[in-house]
Amino acid sequence: xxxxxxxxxxxxxxxxxxxxxxxxxxxxxxxxxxxxxxxxxxxxxxxxxxxxxxxxxxxxxxxxxxxxxxxxxxxxxxxxxxxxxxxxxxxxxxxxxxxxxxxxxxxxxxxx
Amino acid sequence: xxxxxxxxxxxxxxxxxxxxxxxxxxxxxxxxxxxxxxxxxxxxxxxxxxxxxxxxxxxxxxxxxxxxxxxxxxxxxxxxxxxxxxxxxxxxxxxxxxxxxxxxxxxxxxxxxxxxx
Numbered sequence: 721x722x723x724x725x726x727x728x729x730x731x732x733x734x735x736x737x738x739x740x741x742x743x744x745x746x747x748x749x750x751x752x753x754x755x756x757x758x759x760x761x762x763x764x765x766x767x768x769x770x771x772x773x774x775x776x777x778x779x780x781x782x783x784x785x786x787x788x789x790x791x792x793x794x795x796x797x798x799x800x801x802x803x804x805x806x807x808x809x810x811x812x813x814x815x816x817x818x819x820x821x822x823x824x825x826x827x828x829x830x831x832x
Numbered sequence: 833x834x835x836x837x838x839x840x841x842x843x844x845x846x847x848x849x850x851x852x853x854x855x856x857x858x859x860x861x862x863x864x865x866x867x868x869x870x871x872x873x874x875x876x877x878x879x880x881x882x883x884x885x886x887x888x889x890x891x892x893x894x895x896x897x898x899x900x901x902x903x904x905x906x907x908x909x910x911x912x913x914x915x916x917x918x919x920x921x922x923x924x925x926x927x928x929x930x931x932x933x934x935x936x937x938x939x940x941x942x943x944x945x946x947x948x949x
């Protein structure tokens with residue numbers, strides 16, 4: 721499968737700690753995106769990082785991309801209870817049928 | 833600004849019944865998508881549309897049909913519902929600014945939870 725795979729599948733941390741989620745994929749990509757999904761809601765776009773970029777920041781979020789290792793990480797600093805959600809990486813692969821392919825997600829619980 | 837609106841939010845069907853899921857977006861997006869989300873499977877693309885009057889198959893199109901008669905609306909139809917189609921269905925839309933499909937962030941609705949008995 722070309723699907724990105726998130727790791728870990730579940731993560732529980734205390735409020736104020738940092739949370740790191742990883743995404744690995746198998747084939748060359750055009751870009752990689754991270755989304756958040758709160759329980760019972762749709763996905764919300766967080767960050768898009770293109771294949772020629774190595775790092776992007778947005779507020780408390782930092783995304784890195786290592787195309788040589790075919791992996792990306794999402795770091796949430798100083799986590800809050802409101803960050804409790806599932807986080808998905810989505811990849812757009814080069815060549816052939818180009819579409820966004822979503823992983824199965826990391827379920828993050830931030831304990832107040 | 834409503835974004836992407838899906839109706840209905842919940843529905844229970846019997847096997848063999850038909851229904852249409854409605855998606856409307858008010859962002860003037862060219863691209864629209866239908867996904868299904870199942871536990872342990874992530875989101876899988878059912879059908880998508882790159883503009884009014886055009887549709888294309890995604891990863892799991894069997895048992896579904898779509899129509900995009902107006903730019904702002906994307907309809908997903910189940911002609912003869914099966915228990916395997918029990919899922920949460922999400923509609924999404926995005927701009928097109930060149931590059932491949934998926935080159936821009938997608939905006940999602942809150943989903944339709946569909947149970948087929």
